[in-house]
Amino acid sequence: MNTELLSWGQIIARILQQFLPVWIALIITFTVSIRYKRKLGLYGKLFDSPVGMVGFLLVMFWVFTAIFADFIITLDPIAQFGRVKNPLPGTPLVDPKDGQYAYFLLGGDHLARDVFSRVVMGARRVLTIAPAATTFAFIMGATLGLPAGYFGGKLDTVLSFLANLVLAFPVILLFYLLVTPEIRNTGIPVVLAAVLFIFPVIFFCTLFNSRFFTNPPKRNLYVGITLVIGLWAYFGLAFNLDPLGVWSMDPNLLNVFVSVVFVNSPTVFRIVRGIVMDLKARDYVAAGQTRGESAWYIMLWEILPNARGPLIVDFCLRIGYTTILLGTLGFFGLGVSPESPDWGSTIDDGRKLLSLYLHPAITPALALMSLVLGLNLLADGLREESLKD
């Protein structure tokens, strides 16, 4: 039996080798993007800014890692291998089966699970929840922020008060109150989900209706498709009532998801509201009003597209922030199953033995940091390039 530890050079070489699909995908993405960057609008301009490029590289590294996670992992991320706790990086498995990867590349945790595979699998989990939750928060923030900024008055006062109410809540307290196993029995997450998840349906129905209401057949087609797909997904996700079983969400995950959307949307609301208040004095809005366009048409088809610059930048920042929030939840062991390889709970598991074994905590910590750093740099690059117009 092989008992020799791998050297750091060997470990790094093997890790680079495991990430091969990611390298190939990255090279293809960058070659194509740089080749055609003049034809790709804002995305293409990103490649003029070194900061933006580094950010994009980091983000895409984790995106491709999440996509190809199944090929990258060396061992089953939730299985335990052997009885030795916290094996050091490069430790060989005690008695590997045929075809099984023979080493803990970045060591193992206190249950002798492979740290490397867990971090890679964690990327997939983080990169599915964070962008999805951010998108929901944005749709909700936009649906409420547009009328609040455009109409002002009582509506604005009430909505702003509610938004400030949520913002004044210490996030950590809200998480401790909302993401507990007991609260699932009370149905509060389902009620919240029912409220939050209806907003995309409303948003897209209004979006198509305000544009195509002069052309009923086309309008009926678009709104109809939105309603069928939207409500199908809505009942599946919020109430777990999908007859076909395509849309469903684990109750734990629903709880986490709803809380994260809930915490994020008031900030988006405030941003959208501020931008609308700024833009509604523009000439093209006055032109639209003179033409007799409906208020929702002006908001959704005139103001919103013109607000895209700051919104895209904030979207990138917010995905990073959501990643941090998800990590916080995991760190306090809220709303995640103990087996789940997400980064926050892995850091939490690892920190208890930090003075003795560093590797179980430091790997996911660096992973989380690099992803959020990438998103922030990307946002910075986008902001700089969009200001150059």
Next chain:
Amino acid sequence: MLKFVARRLGVMVLTALALTFVVFYLTNLPPNLEKLARTEGSVRMTDQAVADWIVGNGHGGSVFGRYAEWIGIAPGWTLTDEKGVTRGRCIAAGSDPAAAPNYCGVLQGEWGFSTVFKKPVLESVLQKLGSTGWLMMWVMIVMVPVSLIMGVLSGMREGSRLDRSLSIIAIATTATPEYVSGVILVAIFASATAGISPILNEWGWISGRTLFLGTATSAMDGITFWNFALPVLTIALYGIGYIARMTRASMTEVMTQQYIRTARLKGVRFRDVVLKHALRNALIAPFTVIMLQFPWLLNGVVITEALFNYKGFGWTLVQAAGNNDIDLLLGCSVVAVLVVLVTQLISDIGYVFLNPRIRLA
């Protein structure tokens, strides 16, 4: 001005009531009360006994009524059981029911009894707040000057190499939440096997095994640089980047103003322009940001105290939430909500005071 403050105070009270009600509602949900009944009574209680315990201890009835009792604007509950013993919210065990006050809520200073620490909530919350106060003080002492200097230095010459490098550092610190920076700092400075401590030890530069201590439990008795540097640094790092970026934005805006150009054209030295003309105006916006940063610091405090095992306010909140200690959790929430709202008020009023362009009737 007075009218402005009065209106802000009115909104603040309304917000405080709404927030505390939400917390009260969420902590007094039926499953939490059932869990409380089983921990206070016995684990093997029947469902009927649990329901009786809940009603018998004043947790029955409408949530609005109980909230009013808890706040102290409705008379506390009293119950007389079949043995003729009268118990109630305001009646201490063994005392005369007739002598007890009618109202005893948060407003009267009765914050309830902590089931985890076995002492009155107000006492334990105040004591822990003291510990956290020290932590916050040192965080502020480190964070505010560093971030302001960083922001002013990078904002005074936009696009310079200094600006670029400081901006990257600022972005990096905002990308590093406390639970990540804490782990990394411990790895670098407080691990006996990795980082710089073993090297320093070998060279004989430090007498102990590690440069800093990885836990802050001993800081409860006496704060030293050795045991307190890492927690303070952990919280401060996350805020530094954000405040620095805000200062930078405000500084770059000020530097493009006409009066700065005029001063430059008059021949004032660049250093004097920055220090005498730009700085005061550039620091208005960061003041607001620093004040609004408090709610975030609260977040950081909870994580850091859990990470470094420093028994302060954040640690108490985690204990209360984890052990279903309803009264303690409510007490912590009241403090947290108050901190957030008061800092918002200070930032609003301070902004008006600092900015001569805003005049409220």
